[in-house]
Amino acid sequence: MPERPRAYKTEGIILRRRNLGEADSIFTVLSPRQGKFDAIAKGVRKPRSRMRGHLEPLTRSRLLLARGRSLDVFTQAETITPYRAIRDDLERSATALYCAELADRFTIEHADNPGLYELMLAVLEALDLGAPPGPTARYFELQILSLMGYELQLDCCAACRGRLEPVETLLSPSAGGLVCERCRAKAGAGRLLGVRAIKVLRYARNVDIAAFGEVRIDAVLANELEVAMAGVVSHFLEREPRSRHFVEAVAALPGRPNALAPEIVRSDQGP
Amino acid sequence: MAEGAGGTPEPIGRLIDEFHRLPGIGPKSAQRLAYHILRVPERDALALAEAIGDVKRRIIFCSSCLNITESDPCSFCQDQRRDRTIICVVEQPLDILAIERSGSFRGLYHVLHGLLNPMDGVGPEDLHIRELVERVRAGEVTEIIMATNPSLEGEATAMYVQRLLAPAGVRVTRLARGLPSGADLEYADDITLARALEGRQEL
Incomplete structure (x- = not known):
């Protein structure tokens, strides 16, 4: 050598x-x-x-x-x-730190991963330019899972490979993705996701962060996605990320600036 | 057992272990300190032991500002000449000494005993933020100066406190950021330079 x-x-x-x-x-x-x-x-x-x-x-x-x-x-x-705009904004700092913690915890030292570097850069740049923190974090979570080899099965049932009906569907981390109604009993714990949330996840998987930033996600949908993805991330990380607690504490603060919050619009841009 | 591993008498081994637990003390320094204690007169060694005991027994936190003190309230909170409408919020008691040395502040203090550090799991409930909110609610205070470090953690803490206090209608200010005396422009980072330019003053 x-x-x-x-x-x-x-x-x-x-x-x-x-x-x-x-x-x-x-x-x-x-x-x-x-x-x-x-x-x-x-x-x-x-x-x-x-x-x-x-x-x-x-x-x-x-x-x-x-x-x-x-x-x-x-x-x-x-x-x-x-990335000064991130530093000057509490929500964006909290989200960027959360993403940084995931990048740290999902990886081992000296394991070459150019895709992850590109993803981290893209997320920081998007946040710096004013992308909404919540959806940006969801994008990061979905993409880092794929890069680490835990890509979620969102197109067919993760258990039987059968077709998924356009109805509320279980997202099961232990099954590795969405699970059809017939397999639900034998799949592990998870969250039920509505059709809108599933469309957003499918869309996030296939587009770059700029395109994903165009999707408008209302507060109800954002919460649904946050809770579901939190379960998935904790499952694969085998622990709760420490900074998630801080993201939640910041979200609970009074006087949350609404300038950056997405408007309430149906997400009909998904595939 | 009279002797520990490698023939070190047990009391020395214990002292080495205790020194080793201190911040910045490696195994070799711990040994050196322990053998130094062995050599100094008994009076000096006991004075050290007593000082350590006193610190733990006699030092308490001020019930108002959470500074370390021997008497509650602390000397700053007791001093009637100080401006009671301004509170300077710092990370640790040592920062109070630094600000007092500057001789430019005559208000009261509040010690958070840490900074928000999401990645190490230090959240708002681990700091003394609740006590600060209560002091503001008590009504006398008109300005809060956030004197946390200009680091990511310090900024996040300052912004968090500012947002928390916003409904109380109190003025929240931040220490100016810029170049330290004796600095080299050439090596200044972008954010420091940008802030130094924004905060420029007429000569």
Whole structure:
């Protein structure tokens, strides 16, 4: 095996930060070619640190790293996109952090996954441009499940492969997707999804995030999707994502700004 | 058992373990500290033990601002010369010292004892936000200054508190963000520079 170079460059999205010792931090980075990895930034918590602002979570940065014995060490960092509009908005920060947590928890270190990097970038960019947080999170959940090999079966019954009638249908995480009425008894727990919700999920699976952003989802439908997908994500993650609680706490705040909330319109754009 | 693994007497081993639990202390530093304690006069070593005991026994949280104090309410909350209509909200008691050093603030404080950190599971109920809301509801306060760090967690905490207090009609402000003294423009990040430009002032 050829010797790896001592220093290397990559771009990456900072997923999270943990403090280490007096002035150092460990950052978890999602990169296009090396997947997720942890690296140390020395002295980054001192006020005059040159890297501090370039390594904030949810920042896309150009990074220079030196190979370390256990963890690599950041030697330079420069912001590519700071996603300021996300930072300045509580709902969008909460959703972006939730997506970052899923990206962190669904992956193992150094497992190359360019698709996930593209997805994370697309979601951050959409949120930064004002995409509604709820539907954007649903899009991310559905897509990351596919990328991790847990693609939901939405076209036929996940148990018997039979045809699905256009009626309320069970979404069962343990069966791996929608389950027809006859198989419902033997499928595991799940949520019943209405026809509108199923159409939205099918549509989200097949289009890019910009097209999905055009779909108008009312509050009832958004809630139906959120609850159903929360069950699916927790099932495959085998735990509850920690940041979900924060997303809920933010949603419960008084004076939720309505400027970004989608209008109440039927989603008739699905296939 | 008189001796632990590797022939270290049990009391030393225990002290090493205790030091090792402190933040930033690795196994080697823990050993060095433990052997240092062994060498210093008994009086000095007991003074350290007593100081640790006192901190745990005598320091309490101020029932109003949650700062650490020996007497409740704390000296800031007791001081009648301080402006009782402004509350500066900080992450930890150390931040109060920093702000006091600046000599530019004469109001009261409120210590949250942490920042919202969704990915580590630190939510609003883990911080002392409820107590702040109660202080605002009591009526005397007209301005809340959010002096949390300008990090993602600090900003999220500030925005969360601002939204929570919005119905109370109190003015919520945020510390200005910009370049620290002695900084290099060349290395400043985009957000800091953008905010520094927005907050520019006439010379």
